[in-house]
Amino acid sequence: MAYLELKNIYKTYGTDENATEVLSNINLSIEEGEFVAIVGFTGSGKTTLVNLINGLLEPTKGEVLFKGKPVEGTSHERGVIFQNYSLLPWLTVEQNVLMAVKEAFPKREKAVYKRKAAYYIDMVGLTPAINKLPKELSGGMRQRVAVARALSMKPDMIIMDEPLGALDALTRGTLQDQILNIWGKDKRTALLITNDVDEGIYMADRIIPLRPGPNATLGPEFKIDIERPRDKTEMNDNPNYKKTRNAIIEYLMDIGEERKSQVSEEFVLPDLAPKDFVNQFR
Amino acid sequence: MKQSVTLGKVTKFMGLGFLSTFKDLFTGKLEKEDYKAFLRKVIVPVASVLLFLGLWHLGAKSLYNVEAEFRIEKALNEQGQVAADEMAACIASGDISCQPNTLPSPSQVWASFQSLLNDHALISADKAAFKEKTATLNEKRVAEGKDPIVYTGRPSFVDQIFRSLKTVFAGFFLALLIAVPLGIFIGLSPTLKSAFNWFIQIFKPVSPVVWYLLVFMIVKTLLIDSSEDSSFSISFIAVGLCSMWATLVNTSMGVSSVDKDYINVAKVLKLGNFQKVFKVVLPSSLPLIFTGLKITLSVAWMVLIAIELLAQSPGLGLFVWEEFQNGANDSNAKIIVAMFVIGIIGFLLDRLMLSIQNAVSFEKTDAI
Structure with missing residues (x-):
């Protein structure tokens, strides 16, 4: 039985004539210890897919099964690393991590919490910045805090929603290695959402392209048969790498072409206005 | 890295940056x-x-x-x-x-200001003398279980300033104690929001004078057995009720519009309701709450004068009214002195709240 299974998932936003079907007929199964990457264009519904898996959203139709049981709400078993880090700006690095540790392991002594938090902060190499506020950190450091926070809950599965999207290429590379290291240590199941094909090939066992939304659906999977640990420079000469990379990019390009030729259709924007809270009191 | 506190930083933080420019002028750093x-x-x-x-x-x-x-x-x-x-x-x-009785000139106002200060010195000396004179007698009275004799002479201008500040802060804290918790509940629950919406809309624009009368009606009856002067309680409660609306609205707005990312974090970490409110919702709405409190304090100071005047509660408001009724040749000048004192204190209170507000504020971009 698969570790995580998505069965015929449909997700629609809005109702009636304003309804937009973002995801349609998504089927996915991930085995225990696997590292799967989902690659897709911006706006193709990747974040919606992630939120369905971590429990922040519910599918309109279909079922998300985690360890054979349907997903109902969020759980400490599935750690999430958000696209925009989502650290709480008024807490220090340590406090941000402590908050997660305390929730995941209730009723321990304070010293135990501190030690756990320190362990995970050390794992991402942020011990010197332990008492800093997020605003005093660089983007890469902030994302490392988010990684530490997600890992500190000892999740069985790590879900990453474009975690490195906003970082520069060098920081990206180091963080990719760090994440792979951590994943390799106790072989947790991992799901990476990304828009970078190379990142997917470097990190994952399998790559599944997400055809762009509305009505986004998963494309055929590509297996990455490159031995771990992988080396970026060596990989460039690996014939397997080239073949897979070209195949994926070709596939994505074809979708892009398809998408362009369909653009003639007119999009009617929903009539939305910001929630006018202030005026209600005036 | 340890941050040193310098004059420049402090003045800039207080919004009084021009002071450091002055310092640079004299130290030739320009x-x-x-x-x-x-x-x-x-x-x-x-x-x-x-x-x-x-x-x-x-x-x-x-x-x-x-x-x-x-x-x-x-x-x-x-x-x-x-x-x-x-x-x-x-x-x-x-x-x-x-002498013609009209708008006083700046020099007359300055003279009145100095005479008020002299007056304060006189009264303070008088008070000190009184205290000395009654010290032994009071000791005896206290030993016998009687109330000590207190000074009952008229208050000086400076005493009245402090009395006004006392009233305004009492009113401000009353507003804080009512509006912040209420605002949090209203912000958290749409049901409570619709329950209180009419209440807020109707009572918010009510004038300070009417608030005073309302408080007067209630407090007068509540304190019907007490022989003590109720003017202080009436005035600070009225000030608090007049000024709490900005905090109430801002708090409920801050609480109900917490960034979705923070809420997602709370959900993913599975924080309980209590934890969610105290660890995520409240800290993230602190900047807005303090914006509300800043408005509340300045409104409180503004309505204080009118309310003290009506409540006959000693303070700057009563001072202004008594001087107007008094009609002495320097009364007008004293009123203008009071006007400037009121304005300057209001400005300083505003700066005080601004510094607190800056200290608790954060940018959303701080964490991205």
Whole structure:
């Protein structure tokens, strides 16, 4: 039985004539210890897919099964690393991590919490910045805090929603290695959402392209048969790498072409206005 | 890295950055391009103050002349030429009995200010003397279980300032204690929001005078058995009720519009409701709550004067009213002194809240 299974998932936003079907007929199964990457264009519904898996959203139709049981709400078993880090700006690095540790392991002594938090902060190499506020950190450091926070809950599965999207290429590379290291240590199941094909090939066992939304659906999977640990420079000469990379990019390009030729259709924007809270009191 | 606290940082934090420009001027630290900034930040305000004083002086002088001419004319029409000449001579001599009563000039106001300070010194000395005189007697009375004799002379201007500050802070804390918790509940629950919406909309625009009357009706009955002076309680409760609305609205808005990312974090970490409110919702709405409190304090200070006046509660408001009723030759000048004192204290209170607000604020981008 698969570790995580998505069965015929449909997700629609809005109702009636304003309804937009973002995801349609998504089927996915991930085995225990696997590292799967989902690659897709911006706006193709990747974040919606992630939120369905971590429990922040519910599918309109279909079922998300985690360890054979349907997903109902969020759980400490599935750690999430958000696209925009989502650290709480008024807490220090340590406090941000402590908050997660305390929730995941209730009723321990304070010293135990501190030690756990320190362990995970050390794992991402942020011990010197332990008492800093997020605003005093660089983007890469902030994302490392988010990684530490997600890992500190000892999740069985790590879900990453474009975690490195906003970082520069060098920081990206180091963080990719760090994440792979951590994943390799106790072989947790991992799901990476990304828009970078190379990142997917470097990190994952399998790559599944997400055809762009509305009505986004998963494309055929590509297996990455490159031995771990992988080396970026060596990989460039690996014939397997080239073949897979070209195949994926070709596939994505074809979708892009398809998408362009369909653009003639007119999009009617929903009539939305910001929630006018202030005026209600005036 | 340890951050050192310097004059520059403190003044900048307080929003009084021009003070450090002053310091640079005297320590010769100014560069050539700084002179432009110096001109704009120091010379221009000083010049505008001088211009203001000049216009005020001229205006007061012409009003004085209008009033003087009117008096002379009146004397001429009613009592004839001799009385008119007498009146003109009297006014020119500066005799107190016949001075025109109008807008005082800056110099008169300054003189009144100093006489108020002298008055304060006199009363303080008097108080100290009284304390000394009654010290032994009071000790005896306390030992016998009686109340000590207290000073019951009139309060000085400075005493009244402190009394006003006491009232305004009592009112402010009352507003804080009511509006912040209530705002949090309203912000958290749409049901409570619709329950309280009419209440907020109807009571928010009510004038301070009406609030005072309402509080008066209630407190008068509540304290019906007490012989103590209820004017202080009435005035601070009325101030609190008048000024709490900004905090109430801002708090509920802050609480109900917490960033979705933070809420997602709370959900993913599976925080309980209590934890969610205290660890995520409240900290993230603190900046807005403090914006509300800042408005509340300035509104409280503004309505205080009117309410003290109505409640006959000693303070700046009563001072202004009594001086107006008094009609002595320097009463008008004292009113203007009170006006400036009120304005300056209001400004300082605003700065105080601004510094607190800056200290608790954060940018959403701080964490991205």
